Amino acid sequence: MKVDRTVALAAVGSVSCVVVVVLWAAGDVYAALGDSDPGRLTSLAFGLVRTLANAAATVTVGALAFGAFVVPAPPKRTRLTAHAYAAVRTAATAATVWCCASGAAIVLSAADASGQSFAVALEHLGGLVDAAEEPKAWICSAVAAAVVAVGARATLTWTTSVLWLVPALAGVLAPVIAGHVANGAWHDVATNAMVWHVPAAAVWIGSLVALRTHLRRPGGGTEVVLQRYRRLTGWCLVVVVLSGAVAGAVLTGPSGMHGGYAVLLLLKAFVCAAVLVLRARWRRPLAAELVAVGLALGASAGLTHLVPPAWSRTRPSPQETVLGYELPDPPSLTEIVLGWRFDLVLGLGAVLLAVAYVVAVRTLLRRGDAWPFGRTAAWLLGCAVVLVATSSGVGRYAAGMFSTHMVAHMSLNMLAPVLLVLGGPLTLALRVLPAGPRQWVTALMHCRAARLFTHPAVAAATFVGSFYVLYFSDLFGAAMRFHWAHQLMNLHFLVSGYVFFWLVIGVDRAPRTLPHLARLGLVFSVMPFHAFFGVILMNKQTVIAEYSYRTLGLTWMPDLLTDQRLGGGIAWATGEIPMLVVVLALLRQWAVADRREAVRFDRATDTGHDDRLDAYNAMLAELSGRKN
Template sequence: MPDSAVGSSERATTGRTAPPGRSAVLAWSAAGLAGAVTLTVVLVLAAGSAAYSVLGYADPGTVTKLGVNLLRLVVDLAGATCVGSLVFSAFFTAPRRSGTVSADGYAALRFGGGAAWVWFGAALLMTVFDTADTAGQPISTVLSPTAVLGLLNALDAPKAWLLSAALALVVALSCHVVLRWRTSMALAGVAALALLPPVFVSHSASNAGHDFATNSLVFHVVTASVWLGVLIAVVAHAWRGGAHPEAVADRYRRLSLGCWTVLAVSGVIDALILVPPRQLFAVDYGTLVLLKVGFLLVLGAAGLLARRRATRTVRSGDAHRGLLRLAGVELAIMTATLGVSMGMTHTPPPNLLDRDSTATELLLGYNLPDAPTLLRFVTMWRLDLVLGTAAIVLAVVYLLGLRRLRARGEHWPVGRTASWLGGCATVLVATSSGLGTYSPALFSVHMTTHVLLNMLAPVLLILGAPVTLALRALPTAERGRPHGPREWLLGIVRSPLLRFLTHPAVAALLVIGSLYGLYLTGLFERVMEEHWAHQLMQLYFLGTGYLYCWMALGTDHAPRRLPHLARLGITLGLMPFMAFFGVIVMSGSTAIAENYYRTLNLPWLPDLLATQQLGGIIGWLGGEVPLLLILVVLLWQWQRSDHAGSARSSEEDADHDEMVARLAESRRG
């Protein structure tokens, strides 16, 4: 199906006309962009060379300083536009029954693809400019390939921009070939990932508290990009007179409220870590934090007023004009706020200048002055902002779905609810209790959290049948209207990618890989040295364990269904690998990640081989117990299936006997 043909008949029959209100949106957008550029230039020039001297760097010159910050402004705008356009295509438009995107979805995809090309080019230039800026050299001195490659090999920040550029290129190329609605959802996820590499080398990733600061900044950056990008996509949609403006306006109102809340919470967390409250009015970074807070409060108030006015305009029948009115003020404020963000990236926070941080704080983000005890495991809580927050949110959402079912008078097994809540509690304990706190410092504790996340929590979560509950609780979207959460969930569950990942061989290989590929190759030490890699490792444990248990248990609506014998065989086949891994770890003569553990410089650190042997035992036994639980569930399911089959067979035999008796009676008559 050629690109130009997508939605041609749809456009011809809708009779769309250009809506009024374009000039106002153009004026607000120009004002916001001018404000962002002005704030960036003023803040960078006002900082002078102080931002470099306090870090021990040389001043690279005005051209380099302005270039790197203005380029970052372009990167942020282009990245937000790309991500928001893809989110709009996937979640704000009504795809066709064939699964292809509508004309509006296609337009958003192409708009996002154009933004991705700008994003790619600007991020590629950022690699060179950030290399010069970080090295404290004028841009003219690093333009040669030899100089760039040499500095690139020694610095982390330019590598992050290079990775972001590569992902943006993948998105840009994909936007030209993607026509399926479900694929646009995956593409939006890839674009969101492309935002993150620079986050992991930012000010928040350094010194004490960087575990909190980095996680909160991930939420902050992704949420801000989605909000600004969707707003731009809404403007483009209204500009071209797109379909379903009322639904778009309603969905955007809900999105903006959620985004504002996440931005406020994550921004407060990040600010409190980077700037102690007593220094908010004493340092330049604190002033920028207060300025950004002011912009956020104005954005919330102005957005609320604009949404009320826009709602009245939409309801009065002028829907597209209402959308443009909704967007104008918010777009100007959000764009101008980017200028403050550029100033914050250029100004080192007090946290970064703290020279008294210990080796443990630099690696973990917090101190561990005392050896672990049972009491400390129970009382030393440090919330994991990613998995810990996810566990709490998922428990609440599950209970809300259960309440909706009960309000309709439908029954839901208590055991499933208890299992789901138990799985969420397991994730919370593994990541945020004393276990999660001491996990990076002791291999035995790490293996405990590994088992909890990779085996026990997934078993409990799958037995809660969350997909089945969601499909029963969520309403079905009206035909011809944009899809809702139920359709999004079905699109994900029925996707070819998820069907591939839940193939028995693939799912089992992913679980085994989390053992042999991580701990026996030296990869574990590299992962533990970076907070983002440690976070990704935990997500991998939970995700691969969930995929495997989803396939093996078969108690929830899944991408593929396997017979009981096949699932039983896969589970039995996995058990020897768990045992063999435990034996390898216990009998090892060299400590895993020895340099990393020594670098922590903990006075109470026990014998590394002794704690490794204990970890091997935990990995062996802790992995076998959940597998035994899966076997018990499988055998129980098999028995129930046989009884149900016998009952159906008996009923069929009785019906057959009755039919034969009636036939004989009729012949005698």
């Protein structure tokens, strides 16, 4: 216990020293941006509080991941084991600290952004929060931490502990994607890189803390736990290195590897290299690894305070400020086909899912099992649609033109999900994965949250209702200003479409199975709403998100209303045609199912067995027994 306390103090000391030295030596970093200096004391307090919040958030995410995916769980994934429950309680305690630190960061970030002292910022907190984005992000972080702190403390089941990772990851990402990576040219690439970087770093560092706590308990030092920990954190370390390199390259620029910012980036790179060496020489995690990650956390906190070198060399244009890149020319066939800007979130995700699917199919075929070629083709085409809609010229122009945005929207919401659900990925996973991960998939498929979101009424309302809520309110105009909001919209389109079509024509067995007649009725119930949406857009007399589009200053597209009406026509056409294809596919599945049932009935009759007749006779026998 004494050794662990010494290690913990060394890790905390390394974090604090790096933060204090960086913030004190940096001086006035606000003048370069034309902002007011809130004072050395406010900057130092914000840096330390931000570091505490990030560290607590990291432990929360890592402990939840450790309890769910590292500690051996019961065969049926029902109740948590004692060791998994201890990890979840560690996450709950860390989330409480995270919530308190995020609450303090709300005021300090408002003071830092406005150049005011803490007392003045506290007095005018409402107006300052409304004027800046980072305080809003810390509010989201505090709310997420509070939800996790309360929920994790009351959690006793494995599936619930996994589900708490969703708000935890959202909370740990919020201050990052609203920070300095969300500004300047190429901020779309930097933000996408941090979406990979931050969760991977949180799982790596937080699970290290959870593991050291786990090893002190009786029966905690099992070989299975160490193997799972090394496998999980090894992949996380790879993601941290690659994504950190991309974000660092964007923020430093082609010739920006000098000064304090470059020193901190090199410090993080040195830490990752040192951890790799430690892992190669020793199987068990050492105290030095915990101290090293403390240095990495301190360096990350210092980087958020310093001005990225790329900002001081060029002044971004209005298009670069909003989009991260420029659209100097109107869309042409050449620009759409060749003008790619690779999306590191959805585009890369589509590529990884396609590769994983092909590897799984090859594993199945090598084992001598069959897998329909049509399912493979459907899945790969669906991944290709996602890649093209987010990373080709369609994805580039979707952020600046409503008509192109509608092409991407309908591709992600209507076309890609239809193809993906026909690929049967869950069935393939259950046939290929080993026992542990297979039980994870099965448990998540049958949990209450899955049954809730796959309820026909919920799935249909989310699938259709989001069209009207997003575009006929101020939500779309507000989302146009932020890259992370674009990504969240695209993810919502894809997931809501996948869940709906999973219920209708999905190959995988859904948590809620519907008869074919109910599926057909579900399709017909949403078709009119798609048609009405397109018609309303074509006849609307005001421009949706007009201010956001005017801000971009696209001189080659002066008539926004005409472009919006074109988008309405695209929504109408690309909404109805895929629905008709879905109806035909559903009718075919219905006919095949009836044919199989008829064949099964004929075989049972030929052998002298009739399940329905046996059930009828059993019912008569039961009624006769009751009368006697």
